[in-house]
Amino acid sequence: MTRRRKKAARVILGPVGNGGAGFAEAADNATMKNRERQSLTTRQFAESLGVSESSVKRWIDDGVIAADRTAGGHRRIPMAAAVRFTRQHRMSPQRPEAMPLSTVPSLGAVDSEAADECYEALLSDDAERVRAIIMGRYISGADIATIGDGLVRPALGRLGELWKHDSQGILVEHRAVDTCIRAMNDLVAWLPSRPSGAPVSITAAGPGDPYLLPPMLASMTLQEQGSDARNLGPLTPIETIGLAAERYGAFMCSLSVSTVQDRKRHAEWTRLADRLEVTRTRLVVGGRCVESLPTEILVRARVCGSMIELGSYAAGIVQGVGSRHRSLDGRKP
């Protein structure tokens, strides 16, 4: 571990922590807003990671872990800093009994084990388990795109094979989507904060496309790559997508296509592509039914096969776009 310049810990006032619960318990027992405000004692964090408390104290004093101090002078590690540290240093929690999240397999190339586990948890409507699995992957170092492609997509894909949409299937699918959305939402607070003037991107699914997760995952992926990502969600009129690109001065528009596109809309899609050219907004398209877009759009757009591909494409251009893109009304996005 590299040592860094010693930083003075900020002094915080008032009650902190959660009364002796471990890292995982702290993560499990509260809403995200509370969780953001929570912090861990050095002992709690040390126990979760399976390291000595003196190591944790030393890392804090060396400025490797950002920490606060209570009025009484005790070190406290905000949850966000604990997550950031664990991810940065690729540390896996060592104490399953102290941290249920660590029962998730650590980061590896194949995610089928986690996806199967997630599928079982979705099937039994165990939202807490799903959240622990998704959060565990994130804490272990997986990025949003990897979680989307390697975990959420296969878990939901298996669910979709079960009933072929009888009423029981629809119930399970609606619950599963809601559970995944909540779990992903919990990660938003831990994404890198967007720098001021970050280039704006918009994400959406078009008319007739009710699928919530694809545009949401695309939005989070773009945010993780340093963009100020604004999600319009599913069922967005094509006209509205063009309007948003203009209003935000978006450098990128990412469209998810999960339902077969009606040929009657082909002219509308072409008009959107023309409009995006005027605003110099790059059009990226992807999703299960992307091939149903008019050929002209497929030729003019960047077609991406996965969230991982979207993430690497965006990463390559976000830096270069910089502050050239401001919203048209002159305010910083």
Ligand code: B12
């Ligand atoms: C949940 C679900 C629903 C829910 C949706 C809830 C909601 N509001 O989101 C409900 C119950 C509403 C539903 C309805 C229907 N569904 Co449905 N559904 C699913 C299910 C189980 C999961 C979909 C999902 O969210 N997956 C998770 C996301 C993250 O995965 P993904 O979409 O594959 O996205 C990934 C990639 O495609 C890519 N990606 C996506 N977008 C983008 C964008 C960009 C820019 C990039 C780069 C990449 C990218 O990255 C993502 C992460 O890897 C799928 C099963 C499956 N195999 O997907 C069936 C499935 C899609 N549904 C299906 C069907 C048939 C239907 C219905 C027609 C059923 C009916 N008879 O009514 C309706 C159609 C609704 C409509 N209006 O069109 C079929 C489609 C078959 C086909 N050939 O197209 C599937 C495959 C199930 C099956 N095995 O038969 N469904």
